[in-house]
Amino acid sequence: MSAAVVPSPAALSREPAAAPAMPDILPEVRRRGGLWGAALRHPTISMGAVLLLLMLFVAVFAPFLGTVDPTALAPARRTRPPGEQFWFGSDMLGRDIYSRVLYGARVSLVVGFAVALLSSAIGLAIGLVSGYVRLLDGIVMRVMDGLMSIPPILLAVALMALTRGSVGNVILAITIAEIPRVSRLVRGVVLSLREQPYVDGAVAAGTRTPMIIWRHILPNTLAPLTVQATYICASAMITEAILSFIGAGTPPTIPSWGNIMAEGRALWQVKPYIVFFPAVFLSITVLAVNLLGDGLRDALDPRMAKRL
């Protein structure tokens, strides 16, 4: 195409030059593809990713960031305000809050990622089966409706009441509470994909069902599933903190943000810093994941982006 008289970049199209400048409904000609391009076009992705990577760094390298043993007691140095020795102060057992908060990042991130992965995988499987096997669909979806009508936090609390508090059990309880939403989402996508002409085409060409699912259905569920997974990650982190805060989460021996806040609860009016630092870290981490999710949604699903 000879670039003769080009009115505006938006009009760089197959239209003859005589046509009036097109409004911005045509896609830009050169778009950087891939993850890097998406990150450039959607600043929320890069913002969220940078914050999240920072947290990840803190979590992984917690032992080398000037921390001491997060469970070391020092009753003589209880509830010191933030200062040179205790950067974020010390709690009522004399433990260093800075170290506890940094190590706490591990619990939050592990729970967030594990729940997002597990519930996506299980929800995907249930959603695929439900969307493809008519016989099971009714039963499975009634069960999911039932589980969904129990508020997620209460469901997790009820499950945690049955077991000992451990990180594994917390992950399991939150995963079970999140599965219904994922399987509903996947089922909806599968049902609408099954009506698509290209799926009909594949059926007509004699492709077998497992192949159709693998090649045509599965790839198309990945975009909405990824977005959903980030939101689940964010809400799982909040749920974990809430569970620990009310005493139904990780055992008190493990420094998690919810636990640190629970321990600071009794003293928060006089020593607000015990609650303050884990609260700030938790909020920033959840914000990072949510920003990432919003960016991914805009990048992966432009129609949705227009609406929300």
Next chain:
Amino acid sequence: MLRYIGQRVLATVPVMAIVALFVFSLLYIAPGDPAAIIAGDQATPDDIARIRESLGLERPFLVRFGEWSWQILNGDLGTSIFTSLPVTALIAQRIEPTLSLMLVTLVLAITVAVPLGVLAAWKAGTWIDRLVMAFAVFGFSVPVFVVAYLLAYVFALELDWLPVQGYTPIANGIWPWLQHLILPSVALGLVYIALIARITRATMLEILSQDYIKTARAKGLGQRAILFLHALKNAAVPIVTVIGIGIALLIGGAVVTESVFVIPGLGRLTIDAILRRDYPVIQGIVLLFSFTYVLVNLGVDLVYTLVDPRIRY
């Protein structure tokens, strides 16, 4: 229409049955043998076996589930292991604060969120819109107890405008009651406000691009009439739906909010029950909240069939 309402009401029955089954299984597999607890420390295994027999604990799962369901339908939620009081009595004692908190939050959230969403949609793309959206992202990200502590610190401890904690029954007067509920409601409502504002904005944006809105503009209708009479009315269904669904957020958040503000409601009851592993109480609370949630959403469904003349079944 009546047939549709009947269908919707009937559709909640299997959902509630599943909830009940789940909650019953919870007690069924809960560690700890009720017979051993009743028998006491001196009991021999024979004694325990006899008590298990008399309590009917040896019978099959489904038989016990049927019997238990019948009790529930008759308003009997069992007896608390720890206090030996009926669970219904415990819930009745604690329900007023929680109900007050949720109602005030609901009213506050709707009156703030809907205008905020409308404003953002009207000013779409401007800094006002961006501000509202940024607020919504923050609302989703800052956990309820963080907001709660922050508000309590600023408005109760530093400024001393409102009480730090506690609850006053409504019988002691409207203002003392409301005064204790303002901070908890704002804290609890933030995520709910974010959710409703976001959906309101999204729906309004879609509707404001419709032809009948252009017609209304063309015939010279005022901005306010267009926004609130034409657009908002048509946006009502998704907004009302999300208000119903979002109740789940309120229920979960209430437990935490009550804990921060030391409100003696169902949330405190839940936490105490967890710490003491008082399964009948946990069971009763989960059942109560879930059934309420199902019924609220049923109500929402029915309300817009009555209100929205476009929905015909």
